[in-house]
Amino acid sequence: MTPETITGTFVDFYRERGHVLLPESSLVRPPDDPVLFTTSGMHPLTPYLEGRPHPLGRRLVNVQRCLRTTDLDEVGDSTHLTVFQMLGSWSLGDYDGPQSLRWGYHLLREGFGIDHDRLHATVFGGDEQVGPDTGSLEVWRELGVPVELTGPENWWSNGPTGPCGPDSEIFVWTGDTPPSGTPGTDGRWMEVWNHVQMRYHRHGDGRLEPLRQPNVDTGMGLERMEMVLRGGGSVYEGEGFGPWVRTVGGLWHPDEETLRRVCDHLRSGVVVVGDGVRPTNTGRGYVLRRLIRRTLTLLWRDDPSRSLGDLPDEPFTHTLDRFRQRTDVGDLRGLLLDEERRFRGLLRRGRPLVSRCLSRGPLGEEDYHYLHDTHGLPRDLVDGLVTGTL
The missing domain is CATH 1.10.490 (Globin-like)
Structure with a gap:
């Protein structure tokens, strides 16, 4: 699949399920935003994830260019990039995380043709404040996808305060041998898609308060998905490079x-x-x-x-x-x-x-x-x- 075909497959899948395509934002954030660059597809949506009604509705999809200076020192390996394109989908107080995972599995298998045996998931295993993400765990077991329970690696936040919650990451095997180990033990498992359940607001003292509007935010790196579907050894083998x-x-x-x-x-x-x-x-x-x-x-x-x-x-x-x-x-x-x-x-x-x-x-x-x-x-x-x- 070409990047255009991957993007079209992703967007069409979510449009068929009632999502509206958002226009792409610039990398440059507005003057009142303390962050220098757009770092993820959800960045321009922050006010709506915090409860403001979005003019286009509660189900959204888009393609967004992103820049992460935090990955600068990782650049040079097979997967990390400074600027990349993110395919994203959102539920603003509509469907829940388990539904998002079921759709995600269906898109990976039927839309992109990825073999079931090449998939592995990770799920938040709980901590002293929040219990395990049993909803995600049950979905993956129901679908027959192996799961690894983790701690902070599967807790998403956009900073020390603000919206946050457990996430489930989907990995694809990129090795030349049959899949082995887990994402935590074998680097040949490459993360391609993250499904975040924004359920809480974290206050400055560390306290978690349930959000009035729970949301689902997913993000898939286009260059990584192209690598998976082309069968190459790095993102630098794709058309964009x-x-x-x-x-x-x-x-x-x-x-x-x-x-x-x-x-x-x-x-x-x-x-x-x-x-x-x-x-x-x-x-x-x-x-x-x-x-x-x-x-x-x-x-x-x-x-x-x-x-x-x-x-x-x-x-x-x-x-x-x-x-x-x-x-x-x-x-x-x-x-x-x-x-x-x-x-x-x-x-x-x-x-x-x-x-x-x-x-x-x-x-x-x-x-x-x-x-x-x-x-x-x-x-x-x-x-x-x-x-x-x-």
Whole structure:
């Protein structure tokens, strides 16, 4: 299945069950939202999950681009990405979690053709405040899907306070051998879909209060599902990464981990720029600047003469089209080259400054503050110069 076919199958399945398609939101959150970027499909729906009536009804479905800086250090393995597309469905006080799981199983088996024996589920096993999620447990046993009971791994929250509740995660076996172990014991079980039952509001003192409107929120990573259905070894083998992998691999021949990180950061940077973000030293702009600098750091580690100007237009236009964005490729390339020039200049200025500080001994907090406040050298850049990775 192509990404378009996967998306169409998902959306049509839920539309047939009374769900209304939501328009996609930008990665950039409104000014009154404390979070920099849209991190999940539910993010734009937070007011409605807390009880406000949604104008489109109580059953919703959508496809949403998301960005998670928390996964930056995981990028390079076979499944984690900075920017990805999330397929989501919601029940705003309508049907319950067990119904969502039954539909989910049906879609995976009949819609996507995934073999029953490749499925495994995890369910919240309870803690000192809330008992086991028996409803989900009974559904999986009824369907004959093996279940692993866990603790905090199957408790969803969007922060220390606010809506929360137990979730049931669905895993697919990606190994070359018959399935073995559990998601907690064998990394070849890959999570593809999470069904969250938002039943509670957590207060600042840790107390849980039942929500007036219990909700169900599900999220499926499109790139991971494409990997499952294609039978590949990583998300980087999918259509969304094809032009980047061919281009970066053909130009610079990096090792596999470097190839994945460079492709992820470049693709993510294009999507962030496509939603109107420009490089700055704070906030969203600094996330973009960090993605570009991490890319250049990886490329220059083996050959400092490498330049983003060597990249052709194809991967840029492909990514903008796939994420439904309208940005001039010439302007985008100019922005990247300007950041490259700035970064080269910063490294030229920074090396002697850091060397001077190191001549007095290991860097302390006072040195970091001096290098940042006086010379504009961020901590991660200083650390790169200290360790020799820059």
